[in-house]
Amino acid sequence: MTTTVSRPGAKRAAIAARTLRTDRWWLAPLITFAGLSAWVLYATVRVFMHKWYYVPDYHYLTPFYSPCLTDRCIEGSAEFGTPLPSFWLIPEAAFTLPFLLLFRLTCYYYRKAYYRAFWLSPPACAVPDAHAKYTGETRFPLVFQNLHRYAFYAATIISVINTWDAIRSFGTGFGLGNVILSANVVMLWAYTLSCHSCRHIAGGRLKHFSKHPVRYRFWTFVSKLNARHMLLAWVTLGTLALTDFYVMALAAGWWPDLRFIS
Amino acid sequence: MKERIERHLYDVVVIGAGGAGLRAAIEARLAGKRTAIISKSLFGKAHTVMAEGGAAAAMGNANSRDNWMVHFRDTMRGGKFLNNYRMAELHAKEAPERIWELETYGALFDRTPDGKISQRNFGGHEYPRLAHVGDRTGLELIRTLQQKIVSLQQEDFAETGNYESRIRVFSETTITELLLDGDRVAAAFGYYRESGELILLEAPAIVLATGGVGRSYKVTSNSWEYTGDGHALALRAGATLINMEFLQFHPTGMVWPPSVKGILVTESVRGDGGVLRNSDQKRFMFDYVPDVFRKQYADTEEEADRWYTDPDNNRRPPELLPRDEVARAINSEVKAGRGTKSGGVFLDVSTRMPAETITRRLPSMYHQFKELADVDITKEPMEVGPTCHYVMGGVEVDPDTAAAAGVVRGLFAAGEVSGGMHGSNRLGGNSLSDLLVFGKRAGEHASAYAESLDKRPKVRTADVEAAAGAALAPLHRESGENPYTLQQDLQAVMGDLVGIIRREGELTDALKRLHELKLRVANVGATGGRRYNPGWHLALDLRNMLVVSECTAKAALEREESRGGHTREDFPTMNPQWRKVNLVCSLDDMGEVHLERKPLPAMRPELLELFEYGELTKYMTDEELS
Amino acid sequence: MSRHFRVWRGDSSGGEIRDYDVDVNDGEVVLDIIHRIQATQAPDLACRWNCKAGKCGSCSMEINGKPRLGCMTRMSTFEESETVTITPLRAFPVIRDLVTDVSFNYTKARETPAFSPPEGLAPGEYRMQQIDVERSQEFRKCIECFLCQNTCHVVRDHEENKEAFSGPRSFIRAAELDMHPLDARSDRKEYAQANQGLGYCNITKCCSEVCPEHIKITDNAIIPLKERVVDRRYDPLVWLGRKIFRRDQLAEAPPAGVAPDAHLDVGEMLSTQSGGPSPFGDDQTFPLTDITYQHPAPGSPSREG
Ligand SMILES: Cc1cc2nc3c(=O)[nH]c(=O)nc-3n(C[C@H](O)[C@H](O)[C@H](O)COP(=O)(O)OP(=O)(O)OC[C@H]3O[C@@H](n4cnc5c(N)ncnc54)[C@H](O)[C@@H]3O)c2cc1C
Ligand code: SF4
Ligand code: SF4
Numbered sequence A: 001m002t003t004t005v006s007r008p009g010a011k012r013a014a015i016a017a018r019t020l021r022t023d024r025w026w027l028a029p030l031i032t033f034a035g036l037s038a039w040v041l042y043a044t045v046r047v048f049m050h051k052w053y054y055v056p057d058y059h060y061l062t063p064f065y066s067p068c069l070t071d072r073c074i075e076g077s078a079e080f081g082t083p084l085p086s087f088w089l090i091p092e093a094a095f096t097l098p099f100l101l102l103f104r105l106t107c108y109y110y111r112k113a114y115y116r117a118f119w120l121s122p123p124a125c126a127v128p129d130a131h132a133k134y135t136g137e138t139r140f141p142l143v144f145q146n147l148h149r150y151a152f153y154a155a156t157i158i159s160v161i162n163t164w165d166a167i168r169s170f171g172t173g174f175g176l177g178n179v180i181l182s183a184n185v186v187m188l189w190a191y192t193l194s195c196h197s198c199r200h201i202a203g204g205r206l207k208h209f210s211k212h213p214v215r216y217r218f219w220t221f222v223s224k225l226n227a228r229h230m231l232l233a234w235v236t237l238g239t240l241a242l243t244d245f246y247v248m249a250l251a252a253g254w255w256p257d258l259r260f261i262s
Numbered sequence B: 001m002k003e004r005i006e007r008h009l010y011d012v013v014v015i016g017a018g019g020a021g022l023r024a025a026i027e028a029r030l031a032g033k034r035t036a037i038i039s040k041s042l043f044g045k046a047h048t049v050m051a052e053g054g055a056a057a058a059m060g061n062a063n064s065r066d067n068w069m070v071h072f073r074d075t076m077r078g079g080k081f082l083n084n085y086r087m088a089e090l091h092a093k094e095a096p097e098r099i100w101e102l103e104t105y106g107a108l109f110d111r112t113p114d115g116k117i118s119q120r121n122f123g124g125h126e127y128p129r130l131a132h133v134g135d136r137t138g139l140e141l142i143r144t145l146q147q148k149i150v151s152l153q154q155e156d157f158a159e160t161g162n163y164e165s166r167i168r169v170f171s172e173t174t175i176t177e178l179l180l181d182g183d184r185v186a187a188a189f190g191y192y193r194e195s196g197e198l199i200l201l202e203a204p205a206i207v208l209a210t211g212g213v214g215r216s217y218k219v220t221s222n223s224w225e226y227t228g229d230g231h232a233l234a235l236r237a238g239a240t241l242i243n244m245e246f247l248q249f250h251p252t253g254m255v256w257p258p259s260v261k262g263i264l265v266t267e268s269v270r271g272d273g274g275v276l277r278n279s280d281q282k283r284f285m286f287d288y289v290p291d292v293f294r295k296q297y298a299d300t301e302e303e304a305d306r307w308y309t310d311p312d313n314n315r316r317p318p319e320l321l322p323r324d325e326v327a328r329a330i331n332s333e334v335k336a337g338r339g340t341k342s343g344g345v346f347l348d349v350s351t352r353m354p355a356e357t358i359t360r361r362l363p364s365m366y367h368q369f370k371e372l373a374d375v376d377i378t379k380e381p382m383e384v385g386p387t388c389h390y391v392m393g394g395v396e397v398d399p400d401t402a403a404a405a406g407v408v409r410g411l412f413a414a415g416e417v418s419g420g421m422h423g424s425n426r427l428g429g430n431s432l433s434d435l436l437v438f439g440k441r442a443g444e445h446a447s448a449y450a451e452s453l454d455k456r457p458k459v460r461t462a463d464v465e466a467a468a469g470a471a472l473a474p475l476h477r478e479s480g481e482n483p484y485t486l487q488q489d490l491q492a493v494m495g496d497l498v499g500i501i502r503r504e505g506e507l508t509d510a511l512k513r514l515h516e517l518k519l520r521v522a523n524v525g526a527t528g529g530r531r532y533n534p535g536w537h538l539a540l541d542l543r544n545m546l547v548v549s550e551c552t553a554k555a556a557l558e559r560e561e562s563r564g565g566h567t568r569e570d571f572p573t574m575n576p577q578w579r580k581v582n583l584v585c586s587l588d589d590m591g592e593v594h595l596e597r598k599p600l601p602a603m604r605p606e607l608l609e610l611f612e613y614g615e616l617t618k619y620m621t622d623e624e625l626s
Numbered sequence C: 001m002s003r004h005f006r007v008w009r010g011d012s013s014g015g016e017i018r019d020y021d022v023d024v025n026d027g028e029v030v031l032d033i034i035h036r037i038q039a040t041q042a043p044d045l046a047c048r049w050n051c052k053a054g055k056c057g058s059c060s061m062e063i064n065g066k067p068r069l070g071c072m073t074r075m076s077t078f079e080e081s082e083t084v085t086i087t088p089l090r091a092f093p094v095i096r097d098l099v100t101d102v103s104f105n106y107t108k109a110r111e112t113p114a115f116s117p118p119e120g121l122a123p124g125e126y127r128m129q130q131i132d133v134e135r136s137q138e139f140r141k142c143i144e145c146f147l148c149q150n151t152c153h154v155v156r157d158h159e160e161n162k163e164a165f166s167g168p169r170s171f172i173r174a175a176e177l178d179m180h181p182l183d184a185r186s187d188r189k190e191y192a193q194a195n196q197g198l199g200y201c202n203i204t205k206c207c208s209e210v211c212p213e214h215i216k217i218t219d220n221a222i223i224p225l226k227e228r229v230v231d232r233r234y235d236p237l238v239w240l241g242r243k244i245f246r247r248d249q250l251a252e253a254p255p256a257g258v259a260p261d262a263h264l265d266v267g268e269m270l271s272t273q274s275g276g277p278s279p280f281g282d283d284q285t286f287p288l289t290d291i292t293y294q295h296p297a298p299g300s301p302s303r304e305g
């Protein structure tokens, strides 16, 4: 463990305490840690459950299984064929989940969150880093954080698929499940569009906004969303889990869908 | 003498790293001179950083009718015709070029819709004239110049492999004495604040750009740096000071909470639509428009309000009168019992524009009130009162070359430390442009002077030893008087007896007390070591504050009239006879302050013609006009 | 009312936190307390300050462990009974008491290439639109308090990184110049990546958290710079696009403002201009005055990057 206390040669002020912060600086990383761990746990369990992901009556497909691509996929859930075998280690959405994972792992906000809460580098501002050596994102493997742009392109495509899922579910009427699915998709789009890479592509990379009025407007819009990127990151975790849980409950027959029009 | 003294050789030494100093240094370096810049604080933190409103230059971007002649006229009017006309002329003519030059250094001013530099209204300026960046123009200016210096250093690095081969910044270094060779400056002597080590910078030409004197007052917008060092250094080197009785009290300083009393509320608040009200909610400024300004200022609230959108057909609101008028008006309102509880008046923007406009146009004011006073200026009015802000007086200089007058050669002065340009009262925004215009001239002529010498002036060892002895003396007087107490006492004398409104009796009293303080300051002591010891630093500054205060008090007593930044209760009006007189302050061999009357240079006829005859009669004597 | 304070006193050879009981009045800030300690108890207590209004960035210190400006920290933000601990900036060598040696920052600033004026424009001829200068103006609000540099764990906790890492203050300078509408250099991002250690930043945002000017250092400067680096180096689609469409030739005669190796963004892969998909053509200013469309000759330089 390093401390900033008077290392030989550096001649910084010799202050014994590792941090003099008196507020509850550990609270935020703790909450992040708990929240992210809980979500990852839930998602892992669900992805390898291989059941209760589709409600045939109303075409409700959980986003965790979209698009469904294995031989196991139940009737009506597979929209894009079933090229994959049914091996328990292969999730139903094996083509999309890795990209979604990559998207969120390399997201600038999540990076901040897990560097702080999991890696403690640093746990909070003006609280010492828990590691003796630090090279940031300059080397393997962290240099691959720069793949975020790629993941963003993929995530946009996946958002389209999720949108299709939500639209398709309207074919049989209208129930609470539709509301949840649609809300999830709206939030997913908001999150995806608020991405820093998106902001950059939208117009951030330009030198003269005044020569690109349309892109400037788009950039302004994305910038506004971007200011809430952290919020959206958490909200979408919530809506994803909620959507999945609701579909699971319906599919397992724990309770029926609340139908407004059928 | 066993003291180790670091020695450096330069062609030009610039004392002061504010706008004037940095601009002078850039010019000297461009002239190929080896240049040193010296600053009491860190690089980029000089007082200029605090300027808010803008830099006045008649570029005519906002109103195409503006030109240097209008600017010249405004400056002379603002200074009540006591300005050195040639300085005002050069300033008005050269300011636009100097501002444009900043853009080539990387400055980013706010823009007009057609992409030019945007300009804003300010007190005393007929047209919108202040180039600005929100309300942090000084920061932009100093950062730009700082970065230009860095860029020059990078050029030198590319050429010589050493960043500091032609221009070097000595930050946190204080100059305590100028050393002479006969009547020529030979070196600047001082100490590193950080280590307390002594330093001698030998140079044939020295530029003073040390700023002002406001620290002699308790309620001031100025920082600890403003102890009048440059004024005192010049005096001791044999130069003269003029106009020292003219101090600008900015009308709007914060008055609450007590600890921030004096901190500036920028004039742009009024320029952008803020109005002054007393505790009866009356816009009292309409009652205080002096006759000389009747023609340019509105006399109804309706007309005043129309002016913001239609300046061509309406007269300006009286809140935008020159600063001395507004400060006096606030002072009288408070004296008449119509002030706020904490002794100020209300300055209100909250009822005048939408909250969003306020936070966009006055971001740092919003920030300042929010953080320091917990007041939301978009919802409540601010409380303001006069604060000591700027000294019009300073080193008497030659207008074209910025060379100091008096018996010394090789000494130049620019910026707030020089006198004459602003006459009896400075217009807002004229300082930043003054720094650039005369900073450049000082750098240019200092280089030329250094070039013209065929032999470098020599420093005498005895002088160096004496300077070192004087600098270290307070440290050896462990039981000497506490410098902080002395400073408080000095501030009390100046604030109470040589303040905004002055009286003969009080001024004589002040001189007596200053004399007593002088004896006490001679015995000031500092505890602690030499490394970064603020007590010691203050102890050394006190002597400068004292001599400058004495000049101010003496001149204030002598000038029996009221004009601009000098108001005598016993002589409440302007007197055309006094307009012809400059009061010149100098130091004799015994270190005593002397005051002398000198005639003011007469304006060239073609410049006189820029004014209406009627206006001139208000300022000038009959024989001057005939 | 008297309150309890603890102030670090000492120099590079060592020091300790000392206790002071000081009167506190209504509306005071921490810097007022320091001044009162100087005036009444310890005349030699070293502390930097200038403006007392949050404008100069001199009075940086750590108050209860948080990097802050002394002049902008009001005493009313603390509980009446709370002890306030004041220490110097930790990331820099201490000179004495609350004064530290911040030359690291000046050294890094001096290494960052300065503004490069455009060719052929005389003073007074600069024309820039407000929306184009606004991004850079945000960064020019910086008062150089170096709180961000001090808080950044890359150097605060790892002295050895000081060589390779210039810190957030330098990044906003690089971003400012890269976004400056008339700056003639186009390699700012490469420089930031290669020489300023942009990659060391793990965007944990402490710099933005402590900035007294509320500059969005991470969101508006560091991440956009990282994205600009990605444009040039990592974006796989762009790389592919260049291979397939052989856009390298286009990039060989780079327009002003684009480096010789200018890669193209995905949206621009299919566009005939490297400036990308502005629906009106990139070198068009508004309102439109000349509406005769001239197809750009192959390889002709366009202005935008
Ligand atoms: C709050 C405020 C707002 C203002 N707003 C405006 C405005 O909007 N428009 C405008 O035009 N003007 C404004 N002014 C006035 C203007 O900012 C100053 O007059 C101007 O900045 C002075 O610049 P300068 O270069 O002369 O000196 P400064 O910038 O004050 O620099 C003085 C330099 O000299 C150094 N120095 C001093 N003594 C010594 C010594 N003994 N040894 C070594 N170095 C020394 C200091 O360290 C410093 O670097 C404002 C002033 C204040 C206080
Ligand atoms: S965001 Fe980057 S630069 Fe800012 S403090 Fe964190 S690591 Fe340092
Ligand atoms: S970016 Fe902010 S925190 Fe960093 S030096 Fe500038 S003002 Fe201070």
Ligand code: FES
Residues within 6 Å of the ligand: A103, A106, A107, A108, A109, A110, A148, A152, A191, A192, A194, A195, A196, A197, A198, A229
């Ligand atoms: S998704 Fe978070 S930054 Fe791209």
Ligand code: FES
Residues within 6 Å of the ligand: C048, C049, C050, C051, C052, C053, C054, C055, C056, C057, C058, C059, C060, C069, C070, C071, C072
């Ligand atoms: S004293 Fe200037 S920022 Fe605090």
